[in-house]
Amino acid sequence: MTNRANANPHITVIVPAYNEAAAISSTVSNIAHHLQQLSPNWDVVVIDDGSRDKTAEVVRSLPIELNATLVRFSRNFGKEYAITAGLENAAGDIVICMDADGQHSSELLIEMLDKWREGYDMVYAVRQDREVESQFKRWGSKIFYGAMSLGGQINIPPDAGDFRLMDRQVVNALLSLPERNRFMKGIYAWVGYKSIGIPYTPLPRTHGESAYSKLKLIQLAWTGITSFSVMPLRLASAVGASLALLAFLYGIYVVIDRLFFAESVPGWPTVVASMMFFAGVQLLFIGILGEYLARIYDEVKGRPSYIVAEVTKPNNEKPVSRPRASSKKVPKTAEQDLFL
Ligand code: UDP
Ligand code: MG
Numbered sequence: 001m002t003n004r005a006n007a008n009p010h011i012t013v014i015v016p017a018y019n020e021a022a023a024i025s026s027t028v029s030n031i032a033h034h035l036q037q038l039s040p041n042w043d044v045v046v047i048d049d050g051s052r053d054k055t056a057e058v059v060r061s062l063p064i065e066l067n068a069t070l071v072r073f074s075r076n077f078g079k080e081y082a083i084t085a086g087l088e089n090a091a092g093d094i095v096i097c098m099d100a101d102g103q104h105s106s107e108l109l110i111e112m113l114d115k116w117r118e119g120y121d122m123v124y125a126v127r128q129d130r131e132v133e134s135q136f137k138r139w140g141s142k143i144f145y146g147a148m149s150l151g152g153q154i155n156i157p158p159d160a161g162d163f164r165l166m167d168r169q170v171v172n173a174l175l176s177l178p179e180r181n182r183f184m185k186g187i188y189a190w191v192g193y194k195s196i197g198i199p200y201t202p203l204p205r206t207h208g209e210s211a212y213s214k215l216k217l218i219q220l221a222w223t224g225i226t227s228f229s230v231m232p233l234r235l236a237s238a239v240g241a242s243l244a245l246l247a248f249l250y251g252i253y254v255v256i257d258r259l260f261f262a263e264s265v266p267g268w269p270t271v272v273a274s275m276m277f278f279a280g281v282q283l284l285f286i287g288i289l290g291e292y293l294a295r296i297y298d299e300v301k302g303r304p305s306y307i308v309a310e311v312t313k314p315n316n317e318k319p320v321s322r323p324r325a326s327s328k329k330v331p332k333t334a335e336q337d338l339f340l
Contacts (some may be wrong), residue, residue: 014047015100017063017082048071048076052122084175087171101208121194123165123197124165144224149232173193181295243281
């Protein structure tokens with residue numbers, strides 16, 4: 001390992017942005033201002049995740065000194081994919097992921113870099129402000145981290161988000177994972193490496209509001225659980241086995257009752273109630289199986305996780321568009337010549 005204490009690493013900050021036209025300029029300037037003091041080599045990569053406002057235009061017109069590259073998606077793919085694209089387009093020896101809305105304080109960068117110099121490969125910021133959040137988020141995150149620690153093979157540090165520093169080794173490891181269902185919190189924990197958390201309190205959002213509705217948060221949590229834990233499937237087996245045992249015991253009871261006490265019970269409500277109950281349990285667990293099947297289907301299709309429509313480097317006047325797959329010249333066959 002190189003001596004990190006005196007090293008001047010190239011630092012790349014990646015910034016996923018979705019409808020952040022109002023905030024992105026000041027966020028990038030602020031990041032650049034802090035980076036200048038940390039290292040002579042740095043740049044910023046903003047990933048425009050299919051914004052419907054002028055985010056991309058604002059980033060393209062940022063002053064050249066801010067070293068900001070724009071990677072624009074063809075549509076909104078979600079923050080997890082924006083981060084993946086950022087990692088892929090980052091040149092740094094160190095990559096730091098920060099939100100575009102200014103909630104992640106650049107003041108923390110120096111502390112993160114210090115930890116890297118001490119020998120940590122991943123330094124993640126841990127939120128300290130759960131008390132001021134809504135009941136839904138607080139309880140939701142408790143249940144989520146509880147479920148993950150019950151059934152997962154990995155330990156996800158609670159309250160650590162995407163605001164983190166990663167050494168090049170970690171970035172390469174993250175990029176080597178081919179999965180399309182990308183639940184970043186799980187993936188960070190899965191790759192391992194020497195990691196440490198540092199506390200921080202997110203600043204208030206400068207503009208607009210959070211892109212994460214309750215439904216989106218639940219979806220994200222469900223992706224996390226089904227991508228990193230087989231706990232729901234095990235639960236299905238456990239419930240199935242317990243119910244079968246109960247049904248067996250009940251069967252014995254019915255037989256004994258019939259043989260020795262000869263009292264034929266009408267039993268209609270019991271039959272209906274138990275049928276409905278078992279049908280419900282079966283449907284529920286078929287649904288859970290379906291969830292895993294859907295994830296397998298997603299992976300098997302082998303589609304790219306996202307489509308980049310444009311990459312604009314800070315010194316480029318014009319946006320560089322990647323050639324479309326269909327624009328490749330395909331040699332015409334004699335048959336086509338006849339008809340065209
Ligand atoms: N974001 C994104 N794609 C999305 C939603 C959000 O790239 O589909 C970005 C957003 O621009 C911001 C970061 O992810 O930089 C965090 O989003 P937000 O502030 O809405 O979430 P919160 O801070 O409430 O967790
Ligand atoms: Mg935010």
